Amino acid sequence: MAPTPPCTHTALRASPPRFPHSEGDDAGSRASSPSPTRERSGHKELQQKIDRMLQxxxxxxxxxxxxxxxxxxxxxxxxxxxxxxxxxxxxxxxxxxxxxxxxxxxxxxxxxxxxxxxxxxxxxxxxxxxxxxxxxxxxxxxxxxxxxxxxxxxxxxxxxxxxxxxxxxxxxxNSNGSATPQESQTRTxxxxxxxxxxPVSRCSDPCLPGSRKKFGSSIHECCYDCIPCPEGEISNIPDSENCMKCSDEEWPNEKKDRCVPKLMEFLSYTDDTIVAVFSAVSILCCLLTGVILGMFIHYQDTPIVKANNRNLSYLLLVSIMLSFLCVFLFLGHPVDVTCMLRVTSFGVIFSVAVSSLLAKSIMVCIAFKATKPGSSWRKWMGIKLPNSIMSVLSMVQVIICVTWLSISPPFQDRDTHSYQGKIIIQCNEGSVIGFYSVLGYMGLLAAVSFIIAFLARTLPDSFNEAKYITFSMLVFCSVWIAMIPAYLSTRGKYMVAVEIFAIMASSTGLLGCIFFPKCYIILFRRELNTKSGLLENRG
Known part of the structure; x- marks a missing residue:
């Protein structure tokens, strides 16, 4: 209900009192005033108009x-x-x-x-x-x-x-009685x-550059002798009393009046003929090893290849190939990286090769013992044992090399005192204990392999590799035993040449003693490369 406007209340209060009137007046008044319905409809129309206008x-x-x-x-x-x-x-x-x-x-x-x-x-x-x-x-x-x-x-x-x-x-x-003007002028x-x-008075000649004064050889203090400067010293001014010493990187020339740079000595590809010889022999031996590896892969199903674990034979050939290639780490100008890779690379590679031979020798002994009835050695037959032996023994060498490189790795060294007028660019081992630990472990593996192969060389087998392993280890040990005194008695690039010769000779010994007899049977005695031929050879 809407509230009543205030103006309505005011009108009601101010309206006069109503008096009685007639019906006619009432009718007229009703006729003149509009009805409430019309007013409501007018309001609605007005509201709608207002709404439309607002819209x-x-x-x-x-x-x-x-x-x-x-x-x-x-x-x-x-x-x-x-x-x-x-x-x-x-x-x-x-x-x-x-x-x-x-x-x-x-x-x-x-x-x-x-x-x-x-x-x-x-x-x-x-x-x-x-x-x-x-x-x-x-x-x-x-x-x-x-x-x-x-x-x-x-x-x-x-x-x-x-x-x-x-x-x-x-x-x-006397003839003229007086001197002429020319004669007087000449006399004046x-x-x-x-x-x-x-006047000048000297009892000694000045000393030339390259020499110095030596006093005390005469009774006169102003007299002296000129003597040449000693080795490694110069004098570049005359009458020098002392000679100057050249730096470690320089050396006096023939006249000893100035210092010139010393000659750098290392196994250079351009200056040393022996480097070309080493490179050619290494590449040829590496190619020969690759050919033998390809031959073994081609004839992998033949008895001569399958005898005594062909996987170890493949691994041994790859190791020999890498040993020939590691020779190039010893050639050229040495740097820190090549110095660290030299001994560690050939140490790990030879450890893998010798561990493979040791595993082969052990398998020969186990194979002979397993042939007896009821033998418990038969459970050790298979490829797991030799692979485990090779892996464990090689991992020991890897641990030694990693320890050596972590504690005191090899580095490039410049020897300026061993030779006069030369600077030897060489690799310093860093830790002598680490260097001889690598060589000692490799020698231990070779010695154990030689002993086991020597004991198993007479065992009956279809193709007993023990005697070939014995010869190869004999060559290997002989080369490295002969290398030690030669290595210790040489200096500079000749010491590196001794190392290279030992690596190539030992690798060639392994390749020739173990694989050449097999290659001979594969290529020229194919009748022996059968089971019946191997049994006849065994008998």
Whole structure:
């Protein structure tokens, strides 16, 4: 129920009192005043008009606002796009500036290196200028002394001339009674030149560059002897009292008046013929090993190849091939990386090879024992045991090498004292214990393999490799035992040559003693490469 407006209450309170009137008046009054229904319908129409007007106003206002907002959103989108394009341009410009900055940094580093080179050259030039100025000063002193000696000799000659001219002048003076003006002028000039000459007195010649003064050889203090500078020292100025020692990287020339760089000594590919010989032999042996490996793979199903674990034979051939290739680590200018790989590489490779031979020897013994009825050795037959033996024994050498490289690895060393005039570029073992541990473990494996193969050489088998392993280990041990005194008694590149010869000789011994007999049977005695042939050979 709607509240009554306040103006209605005011009208009721101010209205006058009603008086009785007639029916005609009532009817007229009802006819003149509108009915409530019409007033309500008029109010509804007015309200509807007002609502329509409000809706139109709201629609037009919302449409304008929407258009305005849409326009502003489009403007904002354009601005955002412009800002994104500007940002992309700024990123591209920044990247360009970064590249230019990197180029400027590189150029700055190059300029700094050039500046350092120029400073070094400037220092060297200053040193040369200083030496040249000292040489010029000494040359001036020597020239002055020479001029003084020439002046004294000229004075003596003039005195002799005056002595010879006196009889003639005396006779001429007596004949004429007075001297001529020319004679007086000549006599005056000779007297002036004689008074200006200073006599020089020396009992020793000046010492040349490359020598020094030695006092005390005469009773006179001003006298001395000139003796050559000792080895490794020079003198670049005359009359030097002391000689200067050259640096460790330099050595005096033949005249001993300046220091020259020492010769670098190592097994060079360009200067040493023996390097070409080692390279050619290593490549040929590596190719021969590869051919034998290919032959074994081709004939892998034949009895001679399958006898005594062909997988170990493949591994042994690969190890021998790698041992020939590791020779190239010993050739050329040594650096830290090659120094670390030299001994460790051939130590691990030879440990794998000798472990394979040891596993083969052990399998020969086990195979003989397993042939007896009821033997418990049959459970050890198969490929797991030799593979395990080879893996474990090789892993021990790997652990030794890793420990050595972790504690005190080999490095490049420059020996400047063993030879005069030479610098030996060589590899320093770092830890002598690590070096001899690698060689000692390899020798232990070779000795154990030799002993087991020697004991199993007479065992009956279809193809007993023990005797071939015995010969190969005999060659291997002989080479390395002979290498030790030769290695300790040589220096420089000859010591490296001894190591290379030992590696190649031992690898060739393994290849020839073990695989050449098999290759001979495969290629030329094929009737033996059968089960019946092997059984006949066994008998």
């Amino acid at each position: 139109r106003a709201l629609h037009s206002t919302s449409k304008q606002i929407t258009e305005k907002l849409t326009k502003e959103i489009c403007d904002l989108g354009h601005r955002i796009a412009e800002l994104e394009s500007k940002m992309d341009n700024a990123v591209v410009t920044l990247n360009t500036h970064d590249g230019e900055l990197d180029i400027i940094k590189d150029e700055n580093l190059q300029l700094m290196s050039k500046l350092e080179n120029l400073e070094n050259r400037s220092c060297r030039s200053d040193l040369r200028i200083r030496v040249f100025s000292e040489s010029v000063t000494d040359l001036q002193a020597f020239t002055m002394a020479l001029l003084q000696e020439l002046a004294s000799e000229a004075r003596v000659v003039q005195l002799h001339l005056r002595a010879l001219e006196r009889p003639y002048l005396h006779a001429h003076h 000039l000779m007297a002036d030149s004689t008074s200006r000459m200073v």
